[in-house]
Amino acid sequence: MILVNEEGLILSLNRPATRLFTSSPSTLVGTSIFELIPTEEFKKNLNKKQKSGVSISLGTKQLVGNISFFENDPYRGIYLLILKDLSPIQVLQNQIQELNKTKQLFDLILDQLEEGICVIDEHGTILFYNRKGGEMDALEPEAVRGKRVHDVWIVDENTSTLLTSLRTGRTLNHRETQFTSHGKAITSLARTVPLFLGERRAGAMEISKDITEQKQLAETIMQLQKQIKGDTASLSSLPSHKNNTRFQFENIIFSSREMAQTVEQARRSARSKSNILIVGETGTGKELFAQSIHNESPRRNSPFIAQNCAALPETLLESLLFGTAIGSFTGAVDRAGLFEQAQGGTLLLDEINSMGTSLQAKLLRVLQERKVQRLGSSKVIDIDVRVIATLNEEPLQAIAGDRLREDLYYRLGVVNLEIPPLRSRKDDIRVLIDHFIAKHAELLDVSVDGLEFDIYHLFMNYHWPGNIRQLEHVIEGCLNLVFDERTISYDHLPPILKNKMQQLEQTLLTEQPLQYAGSLPEQIEKLERIMIEQAMKKTDGNITKAGEHLGISRQNLNYKLKKYFIYS
Structure with a gap:
């Protein structure tokens, strides 16, 4: 604190003020404050008014000051200056800014990892959740951070691996398969570890690895090894059926009219030699239908071979389908392709829309000419193979998205079977x-x-x-x-x-409570009409989609639209 008169001469000051100017009170009293703080801005602030928050630079120090004016007599007065050194606070602010920059840098680094990472503190609050974790769980990382585990996932201390590891102080390893909103199965391998600061349990961290592709590749390799070795023992150990199949139409479980129609169409198509395209979402049972068609067909005593087109790179899939000859590439041997192995039988090409369009063109040629040529060979081999292909999306959407050639679609889709979703x-x-x-x-x-x-x-x-x-x-x-x-x-x-x-x-x-008025049939019809109107509005009048939303067939919905005079 410093007292100065209207001319700026120092009248008195306390000990902390003298330390600011690195001098003694005796030498500072009588000195002009403008010599110590020589700025025009400061001089302007001494104008017989109250001032607060005045910024003052003093060498390397940054001060903030409050100025008060007091009148001694009608003609003269004094100023009280209260100065505070902000330098230590600024140092702390700079340190905090640097720490924030470092934290942001670490966040960016962890977001580049292909493993999902989730970190919680001792109270179960999520401190960090990276980009890959959000992709696997279909969550936004920014929306998750700062929330408690219970608020993000429906878990408790016994079902949450993070909370269990935090509570018990043990490391957990587990494998999990979950489904996304699009029906895709994701298999992850996770390791959850407790975090300690000294002896104190400070939180837990979970590292998750998406191993879906590795799992598919491992299953494919096992399947290829069985095919190459001609493992007859494994074929004979399969339940009831021959030719590497397990299912017949009797194994399809249903009670709905929609599935009854689809099964009947599949039974009828089994009698012919024509190619078949089965369309259905993931998990609807497309391979079950394919095996059933094969076992109902005249080819039932011949091989049935299935290949997932999404499980292998295009170059490997090509050699697998058509076979190889010695010298076609380094390490190549004479090996029959899947078309040759399925001679007289059925070849199932699962997820045909995952096959590259250049390979689709080669497949189209084989289907048209009924001949196949091994990679690196000039010999042409006649084939008698029925091809059943599956799609996990609408064919026209796959064609529009360049995932399916239009000419291949017409060649494969001689018979079209559409399996309705559950x-x-x-x-x-x-x-x-x-x-x-x-x-x-x-x-x-x-x-x-x-x-x-x-x-x-x-x-x-x-x-x-x-x-x-x-x-x-x-x-x-x-x-x-x-x-x-x-x-x-x-x-x-x-x-x-x-x-x-x-x-x-x-x-x-x-929801608003129902108003019960009238008989039960009247109430049911009223509720049915409301649900149909809402479904038609939600789907912009699309009867097929509205029927799916309501869980009834298109024909049934058409009948009810006419019954209730609802127009699309």
Whole structure:
């Protein structure tokens, strides 16, 4: 603190003020403040008014000052200057800025990793969640950071690997398969470790690796090894059927009219030699249909060979399909391709839209000429092979996106079979649940009567992006958690379905209560009309999509539109 008169002469100052100017009170009293702080801006602030927050530079020091004016008599007055040294605060601010820059740099580095990383603190709050983790979980990293684990995932201390590792102080290793909103199965390998600061448990970290491609490649390699070795023992050990097949039409579980029509079309197509294109989402059972068609056809005693076109690079897939001759490339040997191996039988090309368009052109030539030529060979081999191809998207969309050649589509799609998704044939859910419970309960040695009512309601209203494959995985997963319970309950569900169930309950709580007036049939018709109007509005009048949303066929929806005089 410094007292100065109107001319700027120092009248008095305290000890901290003298340290600012590195001098003694005796030498500073009587000195002009303008000599010590020689700036015009400071001089302007001494104008008989109150001033606060005045910025003052003093050598390397940065000060902030408050100026107060007091009148001694009608003609004269004094100023009180209160100065604060901000230099230590600025040092701390600079250090914080540097730490923030370093943190941002580490965040950028961790975002480039191909492993998902999630870090929580001792309270279960998410401190860090990187880009790859967000891709695997379909979440935005920025929306996750700072939230508690319970608020992001439907878990508790026993079901969350992060919270379990934090609570127990143990490292956990586990493998998990989950489905995205598009029905794609993702298999991840995760390691969860507790984090310690000295002896104190400060948090936990989970590192997840997407091993979906490695898993597919491993399965493909195993399949190729069996084909190359001609492992007849493995073929004979397959249940009931021959030629590397396991399924017949009797193995297709359904009760809906839509599936009955599809199965009947497939049975009829089995009698011919024409190529078949099966269209259906992931997990609807396309290979099951392909094997059933083969076993119903005159080719049933000949080979059935399946190849997933998405599992291999194009160059390897080409040599696998057409075979190789010695010298075609380094290390090449005389080896029959899949077309030759399937001679007289059926070749299933799964996910044909994953095959490169240049290889599709070569495939088209083989289908047209019924001849194949090994890579590096001049010999042409006649083939008699029926090709069944599958698509996991609409053919016209695949053509528009340059994932399927239009001419190949017409060559393959002599017979077109479309397998409806599970959400469009909900009548099948009940019989499939019973079938999968019976199948896996016996294998796991548990006894379960069925689902609790609210769980059954959830299953009937869930959209099942992974279709029947996902339903079976969920049932099997639930049965693994059953101990002595007689029914599958909420506690047995995977996190994604627990989350969906909570959403349904929240929706029911926020919905307006029904007004009960009139008879039950009248109320049912009223509710049906409202649901149909909402579905038509949501799908912009598309009857097919509205039918899928409502879980009824297009024909049934058309009837109800006419019944209720609803126009699209």
